[in-house]
Amino acid sequence: MNSKLPFLPGNQHFDFAKSNYHRSHTLGFNNGYAVQKKPDLDTGGSPLQTNQIHELISVNNYNPQLYYGQSKPAPPQPFMPSFVALDKKVLSFKAWFKETVAESPNENYRIRKVQIYYYLEDGTMVVNEPVVANSGLNQGKMIKRQKIPKNNEGGSYTWKDLNNGRNINCFGRVFHIYDCDAWTTEYLESEGIEVNPAEQCPDDPYIMSRETSDVMKSKSFINPPSNHLESLKRFLDLDRKVLRFFCIGDDQRASSKERRKFILHYYLVNDTVEVREVHTKNDGHDPFSVLISRQRIPKNRNSVDSNFPSIVLELTENEIHDYFSPKDFAIGRTILLYNRPFLIYDCDDFTKAFYWKNYGLTDFTPYSEELHHRKKYTGYGTLEDSLQSVEKLVLEPPKKDLIKMMNWDGVVLRYEAKMEAMKSEFTRRFIISYRLADDTITIYEPPVKNSGIQGGKFLEKSRVAKPGSTTDRPVYYGPQDFYVGAVIDVFRHRFIITGADDFAIKFMESRSNIFNSKSLLAHNFIP
Incomplete structure (x- = not known):
């Protein structure tokens, strides 16, 4: 077909032998999306010329609203406040x-x-x-x-x-x-x-002035003094390490006589002390936990020069040199903080480990608060009888070890002893009898004619505590404490054991698990 001739009857020539009138494919899919492409072949597969391609494109892009305007007015936009x-x-x-x-x-x-x-x-x-x-x-x-x-x-x-x-x-x-x-x-x-x-x-x-001072401090930190390095090392090693003690306000001078519990914190990084009160429900006290704020506390605040004007000046480290340190705290000890006594009765595990590592302490038995309530032992009667009158309203005899009394009933060890540091012309001799059934001691002095000293019973049957023991925690003499050469302190009288009878020697040799090797060795050399 000649496209240059006018489109009039008689000017168009068709191929009557043509039987294929298929149209070219213009739609496809790419990655699942429909894609339109330009036609490159005419109907029947004949080549499509360039001017026809432009006509097809113009027909596809034809918009009658651009030429004649909208047939209907557009709807208004939705209102938005x-x-x-x-x-x-x-x-x-x-x-x-x-x-x-x-x-x-x-x-x-x-x-x-x-x-x-x-x-x-x-x-x-x-x-x-x-x-x-x-x-x-x-x-x-x-x-x-x-x-x-x-x-x-x-x-x-x-x-x-x-x-x-x-x-x-x-x-x-x-x-x-x-x-x-x-x-x-x-x-x-x-x-x-x-x-x-x-x-x-x-x-x-x-x-700006603060930033300048911070810069100066950072410059001075480049070459710090030796004391600054020591304090820095102490801070790095001991920061957040605190000794914790459990205390009781032991102020017997107060009118109320009330015993209140406190927690004492000792900060190892700078040797400061803090005291906090332990509150309980309905205790009747104001809910202020801090009794003494964190600070260095002197042992004796009044130990300053008498010429110091304390009315107008505060005490500083130049006047006070003796402050509390870890060695001043121990279980069972009463310390004075600003003239206020605090009884330490226990501590935490970290504190126990610190004292074991640095001071070699191993006894951390909690101090019994009931023992502190008791009045001091007057010396009348035995200690066990006195405790019964304090602990119970209806008095009862103190309990005894019945098994021990049955096993060792009638077993008495006798020793010969002399009194130490006597200024008399002759040496006084004594016989010390130790009963294993109840751990009691009896001392008898044989009478000597023309000595001027009346012999007889020197000490009735009683338990004797070792020197240095307290009434709260008494430590009594045991069978292992008696051997030749041992010094026995009985109520401020010192006795030196010089011998033992045959029964005591054989008894100790037959029971080596009770008596130590020192006792057996001393008895083997009896003259």
Whole structure:
């Protein structure tokens, strides 16, 4: 077909032998998506010329609305209120204000930085001051979210009044805006407002002086003195290591005679002491836990020079040199902290490990609070009988070891002894009888004619405590303490054992598990 001839009858020539009238494929799929491509073959598979391709493209892109207009008017856009369109759209500005500081030798004024937020949805503002570490100021939200009045006529600030380099007066305090974020700049420019260039915030003189002092301290740390290195090593080794003691306020001089429990903390890093009170439910005391704040406590606060003017000056380390140390604390010991006695009755596991490692202590038996309640032993009667009158209202005889009495009934060990440091012309001889059934001792002095000393019973049957033992924790003499050469202290009378009878020697040799090798060795050399 000749496309150059006019489209008139008689000018068109067709191939009557043609039987294929298939149209070329213009739609396909690529990665699962439908893709349209330009036709390259005409109907029947004949080549498609260039002008026909442009005609097909123009027909596909034909839009009658561009030529004749819309047949129907377009529907209006849905209405959206301003609080919905401007929801969560906030303008952010950076500002500062100057605060006058009165009666301070270090500064005359402060420069405080704030953040101003303007909420477009309702025209409210918030002024927030970022928190600065160790500033000593109450920072945070300075002005809560509200409309800030602009003048006395009832107007309030709008977003058109906020720009870099402007001052705004918020309740008598003038804020100078010096910068804003990128979204705020873009929004103001879209609304036709020219944003002023950002300014530099002035420095706070007091903050600058602090930074200078910190730099000087860091420079001095490069070559620190020897004492500083020692304190640094002590801090690294002993930081957060605290000795913990459980105490009782043992103030018998108080009118109430009340015994209150406390916890004493000793900080090893700087030798400071803290006392905290242990409160219980309905104890009737104010809920203040700290009785003595953390500080170094002197052993004797009054041991200063008599010429020191204590009325006008405070005591310092130059006047007091003796402070409490870990060696001053022990279970069962009463310490005075500012003239207030505290009885230590127990400690925690870390404290026990510390004293075992540094001082070699192994006895950490808790101090019985009941023993401390008891009155002192008067010396009348035995200690067991006296305790019965304290512990029980109806007196009962003290309990005895019946198994021991049945096994060792009638077994008595006899020793010969002499009294030490006697200034008489002759040596006084004694016979000490030890009963294994109840661990009692009897001392008898044989009478000597013309000696001037009346013999007979020197000590009735009784249990004898060793020297140095207390009435709270008495330690009595046992069978292993009696051997030739041993010194027995009986109520401030010292006896030296010089011999033993045959029964005592054979008894000790037959029972080597009870008597130590020292006792057996001494008895083997009896003259």
